Amino acid sequence: MKIFKVFSALNKGFSAVLCLMALGLFALPVRAEAPRLFEVPGVSVDVTADSAQAARVQAQSEGEQKAFVRLLKRLTLSAYHDRLPQLSGVRIREMIQDFSVTDEKASSVRYIAHMVYHFRAAAVRSLLDLHQIPYAETSSKPVLMLPVYQSAGALMLWDEPNPWRSAWEGLGKEGGDGLVPMVMPVGDLQDVRTIGPEQAIEGDVQRLTEISKRYQTGDVVVAHGIMRLDAGYGLPELEVYLTRFGSVLQENTVVKTFTGIEGEDIQVLLARATVQLKTQVEDNWKEDNLIQAGNAKVLPLMVRVGNLKDWVRVRNRLNGVAIVRHADVVLMRQGEVHLNLNFIGDAQQLALSLEQADLMLWEEGGSWHLGLRKGAQKVP
Numbered sequence: 253m254k255i256f257k258v259f260s261a262l263n264k265g266f267s268a269v270l271c272l273m274a275l276g277l278f279a280l281p282v283r284a285e286a287p288r289l290f291e292v293p294g295v296s297v298d299v300t301a302d303s304a305q306a307a308r309v310q311a312q313s314e315g316e317q318k319a320f321v322r323l324l325k326r327l328t329l330s331a332y333h334d335r336l337p338q339l340s341g342v343r344i345r346e347m348i349q350d351f352s353v354t355d356e357k358a359s360s361v362r363y364i365a366h367m368v369y370h371f372r373a374a375a376v377r378s379l380l381d382l383h384q385i386p387y388a389e390t391s392s393k394p395v396l397m398l399p400v401y402q403s404a405g406a407l408m409l410w411d412e413p414n415p416w417r418s419a420w421e422g423l424g425k426e427g428g429d430g431l432v433p434m435v436m437p438v439g440d441l442q443d444v445r446t447i448g449p450e451q452a453i454e455g456d457v458q459r460l461t462e463i464s465k466r467y468q469t470g471d472v473v474v475a476h477g478i479m480r481l482d483a484g485y486g487l488p489e490l491e492v493y494l495t496r497f498g499s500v501l502q503e504n505t506v507v508k509t510f511t512g513i514e515g516e517d518i519q520v521l522l523a524r525a526t527v528q529l530k531t532q533v534e535d536n537w538k539e540d541n542l543i544q545a546g547n548a549k550v551l552p553l554m555v556r557v558g559n560l561k562d563w564v565r566v567r568n569r570l571n572g573v574a575i576v577r578h579a580d581v582v583l584m585r586q587g588e589v590h591l592n593l594n595f596i597g598d599a600q601q602l603a604l605s606l607e608q609a610d611l612m613l614w615e616e617g618g619s620w621h622l623g624l625r626k627g628a629q630k631v632p
Contacts, residue, residue: 288391289326289327289373289389289391289431289574290323290370290371290372290373290376291368291369291370291371292319292322292323292326292368292369292370292371292429293368294366294368295315295318295319295322295366295367295368295369296365296366296367297311297312297314297315297318297363297364297365297366297367298311298362298363298364299311299314299362299363299364300361300362300363301361301362301363302361303360303361304358304359304360304361304362304363307358307361307362307363308358308363310363311363311364311365313341315351315365315367315369316341316344316345316348316351316369317341317344319348319351319367319369319371320339320344320347320371321336322429323369323371323376324336324337324376324380326429326430326431327376327380327387327388327389327431328380328385328386328387328388328538329386329535329538329539329542330531330534330535331535332385332386335383335385336383336385337379337383339379346375347371347372347375347376347379348369348370348371348372349370349371349372350369350370351367351368351369351370352367352368353365353366353367354366354367354368386542386543387538387542387543388431388537388538388541388542388543389541389543389574389575389596390431390537390541390573390574390575390601390604390605390608391431391432391433391574391608392431392432392433392470392471392537392608393433393469393470393471393608394433394434394435394467394468394469394470395432395433395434395435395469395470395471395472395473395496395498395533396434396435396436396437396463396464396467396469396471396472396473397420397434397435397436397437397472397473397475398437398447398452398463398472398473398474398475399414399416399417399419399420399475399477400416400449400452400453400474400475400476400477401414401415401416401417401477401479402476402477402478402479403478403479407449407450407453408449409447409448409449409452410439410443410444415518415519415522416475416477416479416522417436417439418519418522419519419522419523419525419526420434420436420475420526421436422523422526423523423526423527423530430530430534431534431537431538431541432530432533432534432537434473434530434533435467435469437463437467442466443463443466446459446462446463446466447459447460447462447463452474452476453474453476453493455474455495455497457497460472460474460497464498470498470607470608471496471497471498472496472497472498473494473495473496473497473533474493474494474495474497475492475493475494475529476492476493476494476495477490477491477492477522477525478490478491478492478493479518482511482512485511487511487512487513487514488511488512488516488518488521489509489510489511489512490509490510490511490512490521490522490525491507491508491509492506492507492508492509492510492525492529493505493506493507494506494507494508494529494532494533496533496536504536506532506536508525508528508529508532510524510525510528540600540601540604541575541597541601541604541605543575543596543597543601548577548594548595548596549594549595549596549597549598550592550593550594550595551592551593551595551599551602551620552582552590552591552592552593552619552620553590553591553593553613553619553620553621553622554588554589554590554591554619554620554621554622555588555589555590555591555621555622555623556587556588556621556623557587557588557589558587562624563584563589565624566589566611566622566623566624569609569610569611569624570606570609570611570622572609573595573605573606573608573609573611574605575595575596575597575601575602575605576593576594576595576602576605577594577595577596578594579591579592579593579594580592580594591622593622599613606622607625610624610625611623611624611625612624612625
């Protein structure tokens with residue numbers, strides 16, 4: 253549980269009322285024990301057994317296992333998925349903080365429900381550290397997906413039909429369960445006027461920024477898919493150039509080729525490609541944000557604030573930064589708050605994680621400073 257602690261007396265520049273308000277705010281727990289990242293929603297179970305009670309017990313066990321595996325895959329690189337620890341039902345249950353059930357239906361022998369699980373963050377981290385599996389906890393801002401389809405020399409983005417765009421829309425319906433939520437544009441007249449397929453694949457910064465602002469996303473991912481026939485076997489072949497534009501530590505283009513299987517429908521080939529490419533986007537993000545065991549640091553920094561509301565906004569955003577374990581207020585005076593920021597990772601990872609919460613970290617005059625990004629939406 254993340255709690256801000258006041259270590260020094262507040263400066264006389266604050267009124268007595270503000271001092272009491274500040275003390276009250278800092279005394280409250282400001283981060284839940286199981287943050288949203290460790291919540292696994294939408295776990296579906298459907299079990300038939302000898303009795304309703306037996307079906308319910310079995311469904312609960314299956315739901316816990318499903319949720320646990322989904323959580324570990326969410327946090328880790330796909331290359332480590334075959335190394336993930338397999339725990340008994342009892343051990344998994346010990347790592348669950350709580351769960352809730354919705355859409356529950358039961359008969360004399362069958363049990364159907366949707367479940368939401370909250371896992372104990374510290375327990376999950378300890379487990380991954382024990383097995384020496386690096387993991388990431390920084391959720392990206394939503395990214396806008398622009399699927400540009402090229403077939404027989406023609407480029408399509410907003411045209412209908414665009415089977416490549418349809419495949420990505422179908423993937424989105426499965427829900428964003430990873431660290432990189434994806435948003436699909438609606439494809440209306442405003443989108444058409446903002447950016448075309450040629451401008452998307454050329455990385456037109458002005459137009460990419462404009463359409464990203466419309467959908468309030470952090471970055472834009474352009475997936476340029478080129479459909480052709482494999483010369484050797486006469487099977488459909490999809491070559492994809494996948495580029496993420498925006499805040500990533502290292503902008504790069506991933507090139508992948510997907511070859512159709514005999515008798516496979518092209519739409520199935522495209523759907524198969526989107527699943528693997530979404531995993532690639534997730535892995536690229538995790539690579540930039542991997543946490544290694546024992547990599548804890550403390551960074552003294554200052555937050556410039558005009559009033560108490562400014563500080564509360566910064567504090568609330570800081571709360572959502574997963575790699576920040578806790579922050580201790582060591583001095584508070586008129587116009588500034590001094591913190592010791594305890595975090596996991598390195599300075600680049602911290603800056604990138606803060607950016608996802610619309611916070612900026614910079615060095616000035618040999619000291620580190622933290623503040624709201626210009627244009628950030630105000631939050632309570």
